[in-house]
Amino acid sequence: VTVRKEKTNVAHTRSCNQQSIPERLKNLKRSMTRTQCPFCRQYITTDVTTKAGSAAYIVCLISILFCCIAGCCVIPFCMDRCKDVVHKCPKCRSHIKTCKKL
Ligand SMILES: [Zn+2]
Numbered sequence: 001v002t003v004r005k006e007k008t009n010v011a012h013t014r015s016c017n018q019q020s021i022p023e024r025l026k027n028l029k030r031s032m033t034r035t036q037c038p039f040c041r042q043y044i045t046t047d048v049t050t051k052a053g054s055a056a057y058i059v060c061l062i063s064i065l066f067c068c069i070a071g072c073c074v075i076p077f078c079m080d081r082c083k084d085v086v087h088k089c090p091k092c093r094s095h096i097k098t099c100k101k102l
Pocket residue numbers: 037038039040041042089090091092093094
């Protein structure tokens with residue numbers, strides 16, 4: 001009976017560990033994050049790049065419409081904040097996650 005219990009515990013721990021990886025990836029911030037790569041299983045600091053997502057284009061359009069009112073100095077700040085953040089693994093170059101602004 002004792003042996004069976006131990007086996008169940010090991011299996012339970014393993015399934016918890018597997019589930020914790022996507023859970024951790026959900027919490028990736030918009031900056032470089034230390035995590036485990038789900039593809040090569042190595043502990044890495046994600047490579048972060050920004051790319052203009054749909055939010056950036058909308059802000060761009062709004063900025064053009066209202067540039068006389070808001071002033072052009074506001075645009076670069078808004079553009080950077082509205083860009084999508086792409087997390088990549090520096091070891092295997094796999095795409096881990098994209099944090100979309102919309
Ligand atoms: Zn990797």
